[in-house]
Amino acid sequence: MFKIGDHVVYPYHGAGTIKDIEEKDVLGETHSYFILHFPLVDVKVMLPENRIEQSGLRKIIDQSEIEKLVEALKSGPEIPPSTSHFSRESENLLKSGSIIDAAHLISSLSKKQAERSNGLHIQDRNHLQKAKQMLVSELILVNDMTEEQAYEFIDTTLLEAKQA
Numbered sequence: 001m002f003k004i005g006d007h008v009v010y011p012y013h014g015a016g017t018i019k020d021i022e023e024k025d026v027l028g029e030t031h032s033y034f035i036l037h038f039p040l041v042d043v044k045v046m047l048p049e050n051r052i053e054q055s056g057l058r059k060i061i062d063q064s065e066i067e068k069l070v071e072a073l074k075s076g077p078e079i080p081p082s083t084s085h086f087s088r089e090s091e092n093l094l095k096s097g098s099i100i101d102a103a104h105l106i107s108s109l110s111k112k113q114a115e116r117s118n119g120l121h122i123q124d125r126n127h128l129q130k131a132k133q134m135l136v137s138e139l140i141l142v143n144d145m146t147e148e149q150a151y152e153f154i155d156t157t158l159l160e161a162k163q164a
Contacts, residue, residue: 002034002052002059007141010045011056011097012130013038014137021049040137040147056097060141065099069135072100073154074161076107090127099138102131110158 002008006018016038023030024046032049034057047055061069090109093101109128113120120128132154139150 002057007060008036009058009060009097009099009134009138010036010038010047012095012134013043013045014040014134015060015141016045016137017141019044022046038137040133040140056095058097060138061099063142066142069099069103070157072103073107073157076104076111087123087127090124090131094127094130094134099135102134105131106135106154107158107161114162 002018004018004020007015008018009015013036016036018034019037020035022033022035024033025031033046034049034052036045036047037043038045047057090105093105106128109120109124109131112124113128119125132151135154136147136150139145139153140147143150143153145153
């Protein structure tokens with residue numbers, strides 16, 4: 001399914017690369033681990049091979065799916081989330097690992113930020129930053145962008161949506 005060198009997305013961590021597959025002896029049993037590196041945050045994660053399916057690990061999107069991402073950033077979800085349980089919903093969207101969910105979250109929180117005179121609550125600001133970071137990490141690998149270019153891509157797309 002996955003091999004060394006594959007660009008993947010690990011929910012809540014963002015996009016990275018499978019750097020190695022190692023065998024480790026744990027309590028007398030040998031297990032295979034995928035060694036994932038997330039360059040944007042410079043983190044390495046060891047993911048047991050037998051937990052790959054339930055982890056939500058997926059390959060990064062194709063270049064052809066960028067237009068769907070742009071639409072998700074521009075339009076966001078149909079119904080704006082209510083404040084009362086939005087934080088829990090935001091957390092679940094981030095944990096899904098879906099780039100479209102992250103784009104919808106960025107769209108919603110950006111609209112909410114523009115509507116509020118005093119900005120977002122701290123938890124919403126954190127969710128917005130995390131969602132942008134996840135999108136940026138994947139855009140870097142899909143579009144061969146720098147981190148700055150990826151953030152600029154998101155901001156430009158949001159600005160175009162606001163002006164439309």
